Amino acid sequence: MVRSLFYGFAALFAILAGPVLAQDRVAGERGEVVDVTASGGLIVVTDGGERLNVRIAGIRQPDEGEPLHAEANDALRRLAAGQDVALSYEGELRRDRYERAVAFVAFPGGRDLATSLVTEGWAMVYTTPEARSGAANLLALEQAARDAGLGLWADPAYGVRSADPNTLALYLDSVQIVEGRVISVGETRDRIYLNFGFDYRSDFTVSIAVGDTDGFLDAGIDLADMQDRIVRVRGWLHRRNGPMIVIDHPERLEIVGP
Known part of the structure; x- marks a missing residue:
C-alpha cells in the first residue's frame, strides 16, 4: 500500500485529544497487514520494521475446528490483508501471554476492523477487562447481525x-x-x-x-x-x-x- 495513506491517520489523530484516542485509547504502532492468522489475528509489519502478531481487541472469531472458521477467516482476510492500519490500546496491557499485541485496529479514515467484522456477523463481541471500550455499540451491531442471520449467526452453533x-x-x-x-x-x-x-x-x-x-x-x-x-x-x-x-x-x- 502507498505510505501516503498514513497522512489520513495523522489527520485522524490530530482531531482526537493529544496522544489519547477516543474512549481513552492510546495511539500505538502503524504498519501494513501482511497476513492473517488462523486464530483470527493479524500479522502487521510496522513502520519500524517489526513483525507484530496482533490480537484484535474486543471480539472473538471461531477457532480452528469450530463451525464457520474458514468463512470467518476469509472475511478477515478480505477486510484486512494488504491494508495499512493504525493500532491503539486501552489501559496498560499491550501484549498477552503469547506476546501478541492486544489492539484496536483502524484503517485510513478511522474505519474500525472489529466494527466491520461484527457488522457482517463474522465476529462475536468478546471484551476483556483491559479492552472493552466501545462495547455498547458493538453489542448493538452484533444483535442486528444476529437478527438478520448474518455470518456466524446463520449457524445454530452460535445461538x-x-x-x-x-x-x-x-x-x-x-x-x-x-x-x-x-x-x-x-x-x-x-x-x-x-x-x-x-x-x-x-x-x-x-x-x-x-x-x-x-x-x-x-x-x-x-x-x-x-x-x-x-x-x-x-x-x-x-x-x-x-x-x-x-x-x-x-x-x-x-x-x-x-
Missing part, C-alpha cells in the same frame, strides 16, 4: 443458549452466550452468584468476584438487584456443580428484561 442446565451440558468447555432469568442472588465472602435455578448444585450460575463488583456499580449494574431480571451473559462455560460462567467486568453482562 444464544437458554439457561437450562441440561441444554448447557452439551456445550461445556466452550465460549457461549447464555440468556435467562435470575432466580436468586447469593453471596459468600469472596464471590457473588447469580443463580438461574433453585438448586445451585445443578443449575446454571454466573460467578463474580466480590473485588470486581465496583466495576459493575460504576456501569450502573447493582448485582444485588439482579433477582428476577432477564440477563444475557457471555464467557467460558465450564462445570462447577452445574454449568457456570465466571465474569469480571460489566460488558459481559447485558440486562435484556425486567
Whole structure:
C-alpha cells in the first residue's frame, strides 16, 4: 500500500485529544497487514520494521475446528490483508501471554476492523477487562447481525443458549452466550452468584468476584438487584456443580428484561 495513506491517520489523530484516542485509547504502532492468522489475528509489519502478531481487541472469531472458521477467516482476510492500519490500546496491557499485541485496529479514515467484522456477523463481541471500550455499540451491531442471520449467526452453533442446565451440558468447555432469568442472588465472602435455578448444585450460575463488583456499580449494574431480571451473559462455560460462567467486568453482562 502507498505510505501516503498514513497522512489520513495523522489527520485522524490530530482531531482526537493529544496522544489519547477516543474512549481513552492510546495511539500505538502503524504498519501494513501482511497476513492473517488462523486464530483470527493479524500479522502487521510496522513502520519500524517489526513483525507484530496482533490480537484484535474486543471480539472473538471461531477457532480452528469450530463451525464457520474458514468463512470467518476469509472475511478477515478480505477486510484486512494488504491494508495499512493504525493500532491503539486501552489501559496498560499491550501484549498477552503469547506476546501478541492486544489492539484496536483502524484503517485510513478511522474505519474500525472489529466494527466491520461484527457488522457482517463474522465476529462475536468478546471484551476483556483491559479492552472493552466501545462495547455498547458493538453489542448493538452484533444483535442486528444476529437478527438478520448474518455470518456466524446463520449457524445454530452460535445461538444464544437458554439457561437450562441440561441444554448447557452439551456445550461445556466452550465460549457461549447464555440468556435467562435470575432466580436468586447469593453471596459468600469472596464471590457473588447469580443463580438461574433453585438448586445451585445443578443449575446454571454466573460467578463474580466480590473485588470486581465496583466495576459493575460504576456501569450502573447493582448485582444485588439482579433477582428476577432477564440477563444475557457471555464467557467460558465450564462445570462447577452445574454449568457456570465466571465474569469480571460489566460488558459481559447485558440486562435484556425486567
